[in-house]
Amino acid sequence: MGNQQKKRKQQNNSISILQDLVKSDLKALTHIDLQLKNCTLSNQQVAQLNNSLVQCQKLESLVLNLNKENISEDQINQLFAKYPYIKNFVETGNNVSNDQIYTQILFFLNHFNAIHDCQELRLNDIEAQGDILLKETMSNLINLNSLQLNLEGNQLGDQGSVWICKLLRKCKTLNNLNLQLWKNKIGDRGISSIAEGICSCSKLTTLTLNAVENLFGKEGAFSISMTLSSCKMLINLDINLSNNLIGEEGASVICIYLGTCQLLENLKLILCNNQIGDGGAYNLGIAISNLKLLINLKFCLSENKLSDKGAIQVGLGLSKCNLLKNLDIGLYKNQIGDDGASTIGKALGNYKFLTNLKFSIWDNLIGDKGAQNIGLGLSNCTQLTNLEFYISKNQIGDDGASSIGKALDNCKFLTNLKFYIEFNKIGDKGAQNIGLGLSYCTQLTNLEFALSVNQIGDDGASSIGKALGNCKFLTNLKFNIEFNKIGDKGAQNIGLGLSYCTQLTNLEFFISVNQIGYDGASSIGKALGNCKFLTNLKFYISDNLIGDKGAQNIGLGLSNCTQLTNLEFVLRYNQIGDDGASNIGAALGNCKFLTNLKFYISSNLIGDKGAQNIGLGLSYCTQLTNLEFYISKNQIGDDGASTIGKALGNCKFLNNLKFNIEFNKIGDKGAQNIGLGLSNCTQLTNLKFVLTFNQIGDDGASTIGKALGNCKFLTNLKFNIDGNKIGDKGAQNIGLGLSSCTQLTNLEFVLRYNQIGDDGASSIGKALGNCKFLTNLKFNIEDKKIGDKGAQNIGLGLSNCTQLTNLEFVLRYNQIGDDGASSIGKALGNCKFLTNLKFNIEDNLIGDKGAQNIGLGLSNCTQLTNLEFVLRCNQIGDDGASNIGKALGNCKFLTNLKFYISFNKIDDKGAQNIGLGLSNCTQLTNLEFYIRQIYFIYNIQKIMSNHFIKTKLNVQKWKIV
Incomplete structure (x- = not known):
């Protein structure tokens, strides 16, 4: 169901919700939850709501959800x-x-x-809601102690914020207030009104204020600080002011008054991307130091350019909160170095009662010293059961990693661990100590462990592998150690450790881009064989040296994973030949419960024998609904392709298929069997089909085309069969098949580098005419043999695609003259909703008449914002250029223009009219002109110079060649 349909359904639901409210026993109600998401209340409905609420004199709790969601x-x-x-x-x-x-x-x-x-996201235009809850209504709700208003995306602005203020002034008995005001275009005046209203609610013990992505600055922040000074009884506070402009002064004032809320036990403060700097962080640290009753604390100051100075004070403040049980620190994407990290790390050492910790300080400037102190602090958190530790993208080496690893020694009660220390400078020593620490975490049931993009070799990997062997209760494991220097020894020990994790049901295993050979791969493969309860497996071991022997053992292990329903299996670039592929194929045959399969074994040495066995295995996967099958860049011929094709024929429940077998040696026989298999996949809605650069002729293409004709439910199709030997007959049958795909909304159709002429192009063009629901089309046939007849029929078909918003149309390097170009031009004129157009018909035989009609068509595309227009190397003169220029004058919303019309016969008159048309494109910020004709350049530069002087366009890129 589309979003618009859902919104209409929600609007209808609002009527029934209000009717149900009216029918209820209003005088007895104590709680009302009105879910009116994506609804705009009429004046009559507002009156109905208020008349009902007036009667609810016992009402204690009210939730009103008027969120606007896309x-x-x-x-x-x-x-x-x-x-x-x-x-x-x-x-x-x-x-x-x-x-x-x-x-x-x-x-x-x-x-x-x-x-x-x-x-x-673009905000929708919202009708004004007015005063939803009238003052008279609220005056009668004297028992109301809990109020939640969800008004996200309503574009209230400053004016609409006033009614919230009026409402809150009446709510003097409230102890729980929740305001969800995300993305409402509220400025300083509006947030000040809301803050004034909150100040009236002096009995509040719980306050939630979400005002993310509005327009207020420090003045608004000052007003918010006043609410904190008024609400002295607060125990629970949740404030999110991210993505505003409160700055250092605004943040400082909020934090100063936050420090006076000394009864707080639960605090969540999110001030991301607000330019608060070290001054704001400094005052937050002081505030936290005063909140000694805190049990649960979450704060996030990401993207605020904090340095050590601010982080140090935050750390000092944290060191005073000794009662914390749950802590969530978000300081990522700043400029914190060792000193700031050290102080925060030492603060962690005071939290002896912590059971849950989320520590996010990734993407900073932390080196070994800072990491060492974080490790020392963490080592005191001995009661942790859940730890999320994110310290990737820093400058941590072995010493820092070792300290962090040793801290894990003390976390013996952990059941859930997320440990991310990627993109650092950790070698074997650091990894060994991390492994030693991890080996003590024997109670883990869920582990996410990421050490990719470091400098870890066999010794470090061996230690980590052995640690895995101690985690015998794991049911869920995500393990990522890609982009290191691990060889066979390290991989063998990782395999040995993994072999003890026999309770796993979900495994994500990433060890690509190392130096693993067949011994290491064999050990890992054997470990897979012990994971007999797996239902979900992601296995990535690309870019290694595993060869046939390693692949054979991986296949043997995989063959034991008979309970799998979801499998991602990626072994690209590994020198695997037929023997290894055969074992993997046989393993697939055991995975009979698979519904989702991603199988990537491209860029190996697989021939027909291996492909046949992969096909045989795949033929048993009859429950698949989603399949991604990539076996490109091997040495597969007709026999291998035929077996794979027949396997497709067994996958009758497929809804989504991505099939890529390009750069092999497949001829007509193989393609015919692929087509026969595809013809059984009648439930497909999404298909990506790539068979480029094989040896397919008309017979193979014809069968594939006929198969398309069976895929009548397709809404998205990417079809690429470049670089083969397809002529008119094959293209005609592809066109006939495509003509049955009448439900398409997105189509990418690429048939370059074949031998297609007018008859084939005509059939494909007519097929386009049946695709009337297309909104996005990429169409590319560069084949040197298409003339006017073919282009005319392509144009006729395109003229029916009237719903297009995005079009990439390439017919370059053909023999198209004026008649064909005219038909295409007229088709453009029907595409009135286009916002993005790439149009390339260079290197043909188009003269003035054809260019004139292209210009006439383009003149109707008035909604364009991005245009790439290529008509180089034709025979266009002044008349054609003039029409194109005038068309540009209608494209007044263009912000990006690339215009290539060099190597034609255009003189002053044409150049002047192009320039005049361009002078109407006043919204341009990026402009590229490729001309290469002296007089033309002179005239364009002259006209453009005057144009820029007169209009002062904000063009950031301007290139004339």
């Missing part, structure tokens, strides 16, 4: 499934909306430089 829970779950490592860093919980979670995910994806297609 992101669904399903979308969040999909993102966590796709990027599971992000989940450790994202805060979730009852008061955290899906939009907030999504924003955090996006932040961490960008921080870790992950490849993703997540976009910044």
